[in-house]
Amino acid sequence: MHDHRRLGRELDLFDTDPLMGAGLPYWLPDGAIVRHVLEEYIREVEREAGYRHVYSPVLGKRELYEISGHWSHYSDDMFPPMELGAEQVVLRPSLCPHHALIYRSRSHSYRELPFRMAELGGMYRSELSGVLGGLTRVRAIQLNDAHIFCTLEQAVEEARAALHLIARAYADLGIRAARHRLSLPGGGDKGKYVADPALWRRATALLREVLDGSGIAYEAAEGEAAFYGPKIDVQIADPAGREATLSTVQIDFHQPERFDLHYIGPDGAKHRPVMVHRSIIGSVERAVAHLIEQHGGAFPAWLAPVQLVILPVSDTQLDQAGNLLRRALGQGLRAELAGPEHGSLGARVRAARLVPYQAVIGEREAEAGGDAAAVRLRDGRRPGTVSGAELLARIAERVAARGTGLWGDE
Numbered sequence: 001m002h003d004h005r006r007l008g009r010e011l012d013l014f015d016t017d018p019l020m021g022a023g024l025p026y027w028l029p030d031g032a033i034v035r036h037v038l039e040e041y042i043r044e045v046e047r048e049a050g051y052r053h054v055y056s057p058v059l060g061k062r063e064l065y066e067i068s069g070h071w072s073h074y075s076d077d078m079f080p081p082m083e084l085g086a087e088q089v090v091l092r093p094s095l096c097p098h099h100a101l102i103y104r105s106r107s108h109s110y111r112e113l114p115f116r117m118a119e120l121g122g123m124y125r126s127e128l129s130g131v132l133g134g135l136t137r138v139r140a141i142q143l144n145d146a147h148i149f150c151t152l153e154q155a156v157e158e159a160r161a162a163l164h165l166i167a168r169a170y171a172d173l174g175i176r177a178a179r180h181r182l183s184l185p186g187g188g189d190k191g192k193y194v195a196d197p198a199l200w201r202r203a204t205a206l207l208r209e210v211l212d213g214s215g216i217a218y219e220a221a222e223g224e225a226a227f228y229g230p231k232i233d234v235q236i237a238d239p240a241g242r243e244a245t246l247s248t249v250q251i252d253f254h255q256p257e258r259f260d261l262h263y264i265g266p267d268g269a270k271h272r273p274v275m276v277h278r279s280i281i282g283s284v285e286r287a288v289a290h291l292i293e294q295h296g297g298a299f300p301a302w303l304a305p306v307q308l309v310i311l312p313v314s315d316t317q318l319d320q321a322g323n324l325l326r327r328a329l330g331q332g333l334r335a336e337l338a339g340p341e342h343g344s345l346g347a348r349v350r351a352a353r354l355v356p357y358q359a360v361i362g363e364r365e366a367e368a369g370g371d372a373a374a375v376r377l378r379d380g381r382r383p384g385t386v387s388g389a390e391l392l393a394r395i396a397e398r399v400a401a402r403g404t405g406l407w408g409d410e
């Protein structure tokens with residue numbers, strides 16, 4: 001069974017230091033590559049889907065969270081405020097209030113809607129130290145977040161499109177959804193949820209419409225909603241079967257009300273937009289933790305810290321190996337050369353066992369015109385000897401296609 005904390009240390013992906021503090025992991029170079037590629041992937045998918053990216057600060061004045069409702073419903077999970085002159089500022093517990101203010105800062109016509117505002121941004125949660133560990137329960141979170149400001153008529157379609165984006169990302173990343181959950185408020189804890197029964201009924205009905213229309217099997221669960229509304233949670237399971245929420249989609253009538261958001265309709269009058277909150281991969285930390293466990297460190301080729309390792313059998317093939325390395329790097333691949341100084345060929349192959357492509361260059365390959373390599377794939381297959389040009393083209397094609405296949409014939 002794979003534990004992302006153990007693998008994260010063994011593979012030099014991330015670690016923690018008591019001086020930085022519990023629940024505050026840092027990313028080592030190989031882990032930083034995985035995170036960077038994942039973040040760029042998300043931005044690209046979102047751009048294609050019509051999202052526009054913003055940046056907003058990771059703190060805000062206490063009043064901002066009083067208006068959003070976090071202060072009265074969510075303060076147990078928030079860091080204590082910092083005194084700053086006569087003001088109090090707070091590390092933000094979510095990005096929603098900032099995005100509502102960004103929307104409100106400009107006037108919007110119905111023609112501009114839906115306005116899909118996205119950000120990969122930091123947020124903070126004051127987890128107790130007892131539950132911290134690895135990347136799954138952290139105090140500093142990088143969230144893949146977006147808010148779609150739209151008309152009531154557009155909300156269901158926007159939420160449905162968000163579910164499609166989630167499904168596409170899971171296919172590209174090799175992630176399997178354990179189940180879909182419609183998360184509703186619980187009866188017991190009165191202070192936990194915004195009290196507005198009509199609002200809850202309306203949002204719940206729309207989310208059911210989204211799920212039913214998508215043909216996705218789901219189960220409703222009480223006590224799992226956000227404080228301001230119900231949500232669709234996409235659950236994943238770790239190797240031990242423990243579930244966690246990775247992706248979410250919400251239809252929200254509460255925040256637009258609290259922030260007095262509006263748009264100008266075809267009638268020239270002000271109308272209230274709906275806010276669809278959605279996250280494709282949730283927090284980057286939890287997504288990478290899951291990817292590590294799901295793939296046992298053998299990331300899909302497009303995400304792998306090193307995609308190609310070039311293995312000259314002896315010093316005689318070093319020039320040819322160096323030439324292939326330069327071309328691979330020039331094409332944007334993450335490639336390394338491991339020469340005979342790193343040990344026997346067998347030892348070098350074992351050391352590179354998580355690298356999706358290994359190009360062995362021996363006497364025979366050097367003879368074949370000076371641009372051949374015997375290819376080994378991480379999964380044990382040996383597609384044979386190909387030219388360097390063919391190998392690089394094949395890898396580039398698999399990387400661009402994403403998904404988990406290595407040679408295109410899976």
Ligand SMILES: [Zn+2]
Nearest residue numbers: 095096147277
């Ligand atoms: Zn939100």
